[in-house]
Amino acid sequence: MNKSLLNYTLRIADNNLILGHRLSEWCGHGPILEQDIALTNIALDLVGQARNYFQLAAEIKGGGATEDDFAYLRDVYDFQNVLLTEQPNGHFGETITRQFFFDVFNYYFTQALTKSTNSQLAAIAEKSLKEITYHLRFSSEWMIRLGDGTEESHAKMQQAVDDLWMFTGEAFQADALDLEMVENGVGVKLEEIKPYFDQKVTDILDQATLSLPEGNWMQKGGKQGKHSEHLGFILAELQFLQRAYPGAKW
Amino acid sequence: MSDSKNISLEDRFQEKIDNNIQIEPKDWMPEGYRKTLIRQISQHAHSEIVGMLPEGNWISRAPSLRRKMGLLAKVQDEAGHGLYLYGAAETLGADRASLIDDLHSGKAKYSSIFNYPTLTWADIGAIGWLVDGAAIMNQVPLCSCSYGPYARAMVRVCKEESFHQRQGFEIMMALCNGSPEQKELAQDALNRWWWPSLMMFGPNDSESKHSAQSMKWKIKRFSNDELRQRFVDMSVPQAKILGITIPDADLKWNEETKQHDYGKIDWEEFWNVVKGNGPCNKQRLKTRNKAHDQGKWVREAATAYAEKRRQRNANRAKTA
Numbered sequence: 001m002n003k004s005l006l007n008y009t010l011r012i013a014d015n016n017l018i019l020g021h022r023l024s025e026w027c028g029h030g031p032i033l034e035q036d037i038a039l040t041n042i043a044l045d046l047v048g049q050a051r052n053y054f055q056l057a058a059e060i061k062g063g064g065a066t067e068d069d070f071a072y073l074r075d076v077y078d079f080q081n082v083l084l085t086e087q088p089n090g091h092f093g094e095t096i097t098r099q100f101f102f103d104v105f106n107y108y109f110t111q112a113l114t115k116s117t118n119s120q121l122a123a124i125a126e127k128s129l130k131e132i133t134y135h136l137r138f139s140s141e142w143m144i145r146l147g148d149g150t151e152e153s154h155a156k157m158q159q160a161v162d163d164l165w166m167f168t169g170e171a172f173q174a175d176a177l178d179l180e181m182v183e184n185g186v187g188v189k190l191e192e193i194k195p196y197f198d199q200k201v202t203d204i205l206d207q208a209t210l211s212l213p214e215g216n217w218m219q220k221g222g223k224q225g226k227h228s229e230h231l232g233f234i235l236a237e238l239q240f241l242q243r244a245y246p247g248a249k250w
Numbered sequence: 251m252s253d254s255k256n257i258s259l260e261d262r263f264q265e266k267i268d269n270n271i272q273i274e275p276k277d278w279m280p281e282g283y284r285k286t287l288i289r290q291i292s293q294h295a296h297s298e299i300v301g302m303l304p305e306g307n308w309i310s311r312a313p314s315l316r317r318k319m320g321l322l323a324k325v326q327d328e329a330g331h332g333l334y335l336y337g338a339a340e341t342l343g344a345d346r347a348s349l350i351d352d353l354h355s356g357k358a359k360y361s362s363i364f365n366y367p368t369l370t371w372a373d374i375g376a377i378g379w380l381v382d383g384a385a386i387m388n389q390v391p392l393c394s395c396s397y398g399p400y401a402r403a404m405v406r407v408c409k410e411e412s413f414h415q416r417q418g419f420e421i422m423m424a425l426c427n428g429s430p431e432q433k434e435l436a437q438d439a440l441n442r443w444w445w446p447s448l449m450m451f452g453p454n455d456s457e458s459k460h461s462a463q464s465m466k467w468k469i470k471r472f473s474n475d476e477l478r479q480r481f482v483d484m485s486v487p488q489a490k491i492l493g494i495t496i497p498d499a500d501l502k503w504n505e506e507t508k509q510h511d512y513g514k515i516d517w518e519e520f521w522n523v524v525k526g527n528g529p530c531n532k533q534r535l536k537t538r539n540k541a542h543d544q545g546k547w548v549r550e551a552a553t554a555y556a557e558k559r560r561q562r563n564a565n566r567a568k569t570a
Binding site: 034036242248 | 332
């Protein structure tokens with residue numbers, strides 16, 4: 001078993017699962033029926049993408065592992081999603097801001113991943129990119145609409161940007177696994193996509209009449225399994241049935 | 251307009267209905283017909299929207315990724331049904347925002363079944379199997395109801411509902427073929443959802459106040475009791491396949507009538523839930539109101555931004 005490839009695949013899957021789970025919490029509670037449907041669409045896309053990556057991970061791991069083993073039977077420290085994805089939904093604007101930052105990263109990351117020397121990862125990336133392109137359009141439009149909407153919405157969005165910005169750095173900080181995967185041509189060169197991320201974020205925030213906060217201290221740890229307190233509660237709900245009825249088929 | 255002209259319009263309208271010609275938004279229709287339809291369609295739309303809550307309750311706890319996606323997609327379908335039903339009501343001159351206000355103030359009704367709680371994962375199976383099953387019984391005849399936009403919306407709704415029902419039955423099947431504990435979950439869910447599902451067909455024919463006129467207008471095609479009977483007859487063999495017991499000691503096959511006799515429905519409970527005394531009435535409305543109130547600033551911002559953009563475009567056109 002190629003342990004590095006397994007971990008790298010899980011890292012991508014975890015981002016999608018945790019953010020998809022967060023978005024799914026909106027279902028039935030959206031501000032407008034159309035947006036309720038749209039957020040659920042993105043949740044479905046992300047959980048669907050997570051499944052593709054988990055299925056690949058199961059294949060790499062072998063020994064009869066399944067996609068659900070990864071989602072339902074690992075503990076907090078095994079998850080490698082970035083801290084941004086596990087942040088609580090907050091109000092609609094906070095959800096949109098979290099989504100926007102992730103979508104910009106995810107778009108350029110996935111675009112680069114289509115060039116991976118691992119043909120399976122490249123194929124999943126190719127398939128996901130169409131969906132992510134739509135996600136980025138959706139969250140960008142809402143950043144602009146809410147940022148440049150009313151005084152109240154502007155203030156709420158600026159607050160969301162100020163609060164969430166410190167969770168965006170981690171995605172671009174290459175650790176030993178990232179470097180190893182770049183070396184063998186499988187992974188994405190994070191320093192190469194960072195300028196595109198910065199450009200896109202600046203462009204959309206300009207249109208939204210919003211600005212980035214002063215100071216550039218970034219939170220990190222998610223990719224190495226050091227999470228916020230939020231993830232434990234996500235897993236408590238997500239994994240409840242699998243933990244309460246071990247081995248049951250659903 | 252003179253009375254004699256009204257009568258002839260009404261006669262012509264009824265003639266169309268009798269000849270199974272569908273009524274379209276621009277056609278003349280009696281005010282009573284319009285009002286009845288707006289009431290029925292908006293109640294139906296509200297039911298879809300409130301119905302998202304009891305099932306949405308289990309999205310974050312679904313037991314596998316496949317089930318999670320199935321449930322998410324199902325609840326999303328309900329939002330979609332709400333959208334096209336509100337759309338159908340708008341073709342009659344109703345306004346979606348005020349219909350929704352009526353739901354939130356408690357003035358408008360929605361299906362009482364959604365005032366029952368979902369306690370275990372098996373409830374998601376039981377709702378799909380029984381509640382969606384009962385909904386389909388009620389709704390398939392509406393696909394040929396006299397009002398065109400409603401009938402067409404229902405064709406789409408019914409296709410998706412029958413998929414949901416299969417999905418629900420499959421969840422029940424997995425539980426019943428699973429461990430003894432899982433089968434117990436399934437039985438418990440059937441015990442709790444059976445009677446409320448029978449109540450979904452509404453009061454007995456003798457008590458149903460809107461029925462006769464709605465039948466004449468072909469908004470309703472079968473009586474409450476007829477549809478309820480069909481539902482019982484359909485569900486009995488399905489419960490047998492699952493290997494769980496319908497909680498009704500009086501339920502038995504009647505050789506003479508060639509249908510199942512069933513026990514007495516607790517109408518006192520039914521009317522109390524309708525009046526707002528069900529286990530979750532207050533909770534559901536509170537949740538709906540909270541989502542709506544918390545979304546106010548979003549809706550206002552979207553409107554303000556659209557207006558800004560319109561003005562900017564107009565200014566640009568002026569200077570060009």
